[in-house]
Amino acid sequence: MKQVNQNERSMSNEYSLESLGDVSFHQSEVVDSRSDRKNRIILYKKLFSTWMPRLAVIPSFILGSTPILLYLIVGIVLNAHSRHSQNNTYKALKEIRDACIYMVDLALISGVCKFLNSFCWIRIGSEFSLNLRKDLFVNMMKSDVSFFDTNPIGGIMTLLSEDSQLVQEAFGSTKGTQISNLSQFLVGIILAYSVQWKMALIATSVIPISLILILLFSKCINIYVNLKFLNLSESMTIAEETVAAIRTLKGFNRESHEHKRFMKYVKNTRSDDRKIGFFVNCMFFSVDLLMFGMILGNLYWGCKMVQSGILEAGNVFSVFGFLAFGGFGIIELQASLQGEQKAIASGGRILELTHHVPSIPFEGGKKIDDFQGKIEFKNVSFKYPTRDVYVLKNVSFTINPGQMGALVGHSGSGKSTCVQLLERYYDCESGEILLDGVNIKELDLHWLHKRIALVSQEPSLFQMTIKENIRYGKPHASHSEVESAAEIANAKKFISKFEKGFDQMVGEKGSTLSGGQRQRVAIARAVILDPVILITDEATSALDADSEKKVQVALDKVMKDRTAVIVAHRLSTIRNAHIIYVFDSGEIKESGTHEELISKHGFYFELVRRQLTKEEVDEANEGNKKLNRFKIDETSDDKSLTINSTSSHQYYSIKSSSSSSSSYSSTSREISSYSSMIHHSESIEKMKDDRSESDQKANEVMNDQ
Template structure:
């Protein structure tokens, strides 16, 4: 139950609704207890009047006694029916308050989890897979809702009913009450023992469900690769294996529950047997009436369903606790990147790295070693190097997806950590190396980074990214809905839409992380020419492995193994005959071979 304490703030938030629901529980159970008293009086009345009716056998008064007796029984029957109707009405009100509260809590919890996900750093998403994240915000929250809804409702109902029934029973005959409830301690022992088993098995089930969700999500995301390699059969076999493991764990829990319910029914049956036997002895001794036995049996039957539901409620609580534990693991995770407070001061665009070193926390790979450079506001700087040299790390650090291990990054001569994260990123246009497009219209994908999408701005951004003509060729133009991750577009089209998405923001700092690798040379030149106009007097940072993309930069930095080994403008670097010259010569040779 310790993990479920996290939900107390939500229960407190809706305390008045829950209190009203508890009132409805009390009223409904009150109307549930009264029929037993009516049945007792009716039973005793029948017992007494049958004897009286026989005494007047042969007399004219016998018919009058029969009529009075019949009307009285009809009143008793109508009273029982009325109590049942009233109880049903308040049971409805009970569900409409407590179950509705559980839906409110489910809504709040999902929103809180999603908002927390948004604040977590990029390193968190590198450590955790998407399927697991989705399962915790969907399946786990649903199981928690079953705790704050049905489990709490039936627990309150059971406690209130037990108190009312046992109090009433004890006031009639304490001895009979003790014997009737004698199996309950044994039931408590069984519940205590089964609880731990259910809790452990519930955690195992949720863990496997996350594995199944992750496998399914990855399969559908990579369906193109799956089909290209003809691995459908292998994928089906793997999915079947994952499903089989989930079934095995679920069946294990079902077996425990299957043992639980018959045990509860057996103990409830023992209560009825003891009630009849001990009640008969007490009637013989003149301590109670036969109607009290009937009354006690009604009470025992009223307690049977709560007894049976104890197993189900226990399962709900344990599964809810297991799911809440998984949710708490993420909710208690603090983001690595803490937002600063500076957001009033406009960002002009000066960028400086001072002796920056960075090691990826998950892999331990040192990506940058003592890197230093300065880009004045309005400068066009570029980084080039082989794969794995640390180029993309500079873009990630500049967008503050990670924080440096040593040194500092300055924006307008202020430490990047001082800035409010939203303010910093709002002033920056970032085109990542791995393009991601949403399953939405092209227009909405381009306008993703702005609050209000204006058609003319979308068109202008598309033209500057040299993708306008391609989009217009689609049957629905800019209103064309692209598939998941932009699967319906080519690699070059996706890159250019991503560039348009950054351009439309009109940022003061633009970071392009190898975003022209999938476009041809002619289109690349057109895009760079347009960007030169769009980014005039604004800071531009281009990261590339192609010399053609960066040769017009004000300053070029050559990176190798996380260290800047050369820097200067294009012609000066060629004259040095170093790493940059080798890259340039190699790419020229490759272009000549392609043209031939």
């Protein structure tokens, strides 16, 4: 059973290592001391690149030496007492009085240095951590989308929060303490050698052994520190995904499953903590044992020397104090270095992402002066960084300025990928994408995104007011511009109904708005940008019929006099497109207008036939329900009209008056309309056999997907 648990643990660790992409590394890489040394050097250079840390070293060093000097003063007092207590009391008292003055001066100096040490290093740590966070966040904003495909959000959030906090503590107040401890050790050893070198030699003989033990234990500790980070990052990723999709989770009763997934990594983190604690305690125990053994040996040897008259009691006391206090300084230093080791590992991960070079340049490039909005894809092939299968294969198409171009096809056929390439979230593997004849890779990214606006299926709204969301792409837009954009997007009416109007908070991810309202706010955000190219990616597919109609009206307004790219699953929204490109398995199968593609009776025809047939069946069924309820009574005459529909086996009776000829005529037309629906429903039933072949073909296409 134990062996099984170990295997499971090793598998989970391996999984978490591999799943973290660029942030992750295997155990063999974790113990790479050269990488740790490199990160340490980079962090120290970054720390001491400003004047404050350099100046802060001075009070920290003085603060560490003041307790050692106290032992020197006490030793002088003891020697004075033993020398002059019998022969010259006045001289002894004078030396003791001078020593007391020195102690007061020492206390004042220590107090001032302690204040400066604390003030400076707390500020230094805060600034250092802030700069690391800033550099990481700025580099994240400059990175291309593929960076986030390979680096989980949970891991990045850990770097920005917990890891940054570790670095702040290690390179802040802890750094001041380390300098004081180092000063305490160095001054103690120097004074011990100057007073009694033999005792000092015995003490320092254990230092190399202590350093070897510290290095060995630190390597073991570092392994589990990094494994703990990986498991912690994975648990945070799971927690973030779970909270974001809480409704889906509850809808499928997956609470228990997600709890088990989360707890697996939490338990791994706990196990790593236990191993870290074990090795830390072993290190402390070993070093402490050596230090106390050294102190005990020196104490015994010093007493023997005093008894034999070789040494004075004051010198023995001073040397003992120098060695003891210096020894405790090195013990405290090793403890803080252990904390720094964790911070170095955390800082290394931050530096790794901070120094990540985006594959798509964030700045620089051409700007087209008179941009018209012509789009050309030439033999474009592409696969996502996390997949081995090509999503697009030699795709070529053109959408001229001012045209409405539609991309249609089954899910996974490559439509949305074209949009992401057009936004230059990714670069194509081969081929080229041209805008007004210029390769998109040569264009300035800022300039490009100011001239292309995207309205997606699930628009991202930020937790701010409606006004701030609308002018997100144009921060300095006036209120009148915001209102005008909302008017065009058919959003002003529902916005005005809110108590605060445009200053209404939308909640997290727009939770206080309906789906249609969120979509119209997103359209207004695109309108205010006044883009040359407007892209809609399944903008209405997730909406109900009423919301879809309102959003579609808004989109039709916005698309006028612009180059429009429509990615649609509902084909009824793209019938008026100037050009339609039909995608299947990453390739363009057909292209043309709606009428041209219908006349070909090809792939597009089958897509339309399947969708419209279903709609017509629903319409006919609705007509039958209305006919069932259809009954008009006219009390002025007993004359009746009887209609028998054999196709629906329903009997309808309408009584009418001869004086109501216009009403009768209207009723007849309505009956005729419903009868036509019934007849059409009858025809549809007969078409079921004819559809079997197209159904089979569609199923084969879906299976291929």
